[in-house]
Amino acid sequence: MNAYSIWVLEYAYVPNYHLSGLIYGAHNQGHRKLPYCYVLLKGQGQLALVDVGYNHKAHGEVLANTYGVENWRPPRTVLGExxxxxxxxxxxxxxxxxxxxxxxxxxxxxxxxxxxxxELSKWVWAMSLDRRFRWLMLGIDPADIMRAVDLARQCRLVCVDGGREDVLPGIDLYAAYDTHTWGSMYVHVRNDLARNSENSWVFAGDLAYTYENLRGWDARDPQYVPVGLATGSQFNLLMTADAMVKKAGGDCHRVIPPHEERLRELYPSRITKEDSASPNWHWRAGSRAGLRKVRL
Ligand SMILES: [Zn+2]
Incomplete structure (x- = not known):
């Protein structure tokens, strides 16, 4: 019995993203589709999301256009599925x-x-740096930082300092400081609710963009390879990859990178009606064996 049904929902994508942006050192090795996703967790009387995507307007639209994002769909459409x-x-x-x-x-x-x-306090600090440091901000919309701070004013923000277990039943949060960003976090779902879970899923954020970050280029001789973008250290990224894979019971395919296009090959998926021209995939994690086909 699964505590949560788990859905990886694509809400936009970049058709051809350079591989060196995803995998450290993969220069001149081509391009790959880069889906943009968030994760829906349904169960235990809860409806939770891992990340919220972006809103295709104002500076969010400007950033999306610099990255070549296409096929954006609003949460009401995506979650409506x-x-x-x-x-x-x-x-x-x-x-x-x-x-x-x-x-x-x-x-x-x-x-x-x-x-x-x-994560929040260091981005406020980064915003205060001299203009020459603006490379740090290349994936940041300052208005998002302001909105996050405003959540605190509304008493709707929980600032976590390190790890925290059972924030919801069977769901633990872990910090990965000075990695992809100052205070990245990954989410561990123990889907059998057991402390020593045999049904674990780890949602990696951008601590892994793709499975090569978790297993290298040769699955028979795996290695960890950092993502292609970090404000922190590559060594910290390697140590975090190791921690995530161990939390997933040693199976790197139970670590879910939301930008990994091949999830749809590993786990049955479907195209929604929203996709007239290009794929818009949904996945569901339904069993210990893996993700089950969504039938809506
Ligand atoms: Zn990122």
Whole structure:
């Protein structure tokens, strides 16, 4: 029995993203589709999200256009495929503050948000740096940082300092400081609710973009390879990859990178009616064996 049904929902994508942006050192090795996704967790009387995507307007639209994002769909459409409205979401876990993960706080008016305190405070600090440091901000919409701070004013923000277990039944949060960002966080779902779970899923945020970050280029001789973008250290990324894979019971395919296009090959998926021209995939994690086909 699964405590949660788990859905990885694509809400936009970049058709051809350079591989060196995803995998450290993969220069001149081509391009790959980069889906933009968030994760819906349904169960235990909860409707929770891991990240919220971005809103295709104002500076979010500007950033999306610089990355070549296409086929953006609003949460009401995407979540509607699962019978959920944005107002129904009660809890949001923000893995990090980049615009494609934290760029749509405003569409979830009834949710309590969890983020690492270091993630929020260091971006406020980064915004104060001299203009010459603006490379740091290339995935940040300052308005998103302001909206996150405003959540605190509304008593809807929980600033986590490190790890925290059972924020919801069977759901633990872990910090990964100075990795992809200052205070990235990953989410561990123990879907059997057991402390020593045999049914674990780990939602990686951008601590892994793709399975090569978790297993290298040769699955028979695996290695960890850092993502192609980090404000922190590559060594910290390697140690975090190791921690995530161990939390997933040693199976790197139970670590879910939301930008990994091949999830749809590993786990049955479907195209929604929203996709007239291009794929818009949904996945559901339904059993110990893996993700089951969604039939809506
Ligand atoms: Zn990111």
């Amino acid at each position: 699962c019978g959920v409205a944005p107002e129904d979401i009660s809890t949001v876990f923000i893995t990090h503050a980049h615009f494609d993960h934290m760029g749509n706080i405003e569409d979830f008016p009834n949710a309590r948000f969890y983020i690492q305190e270091r």
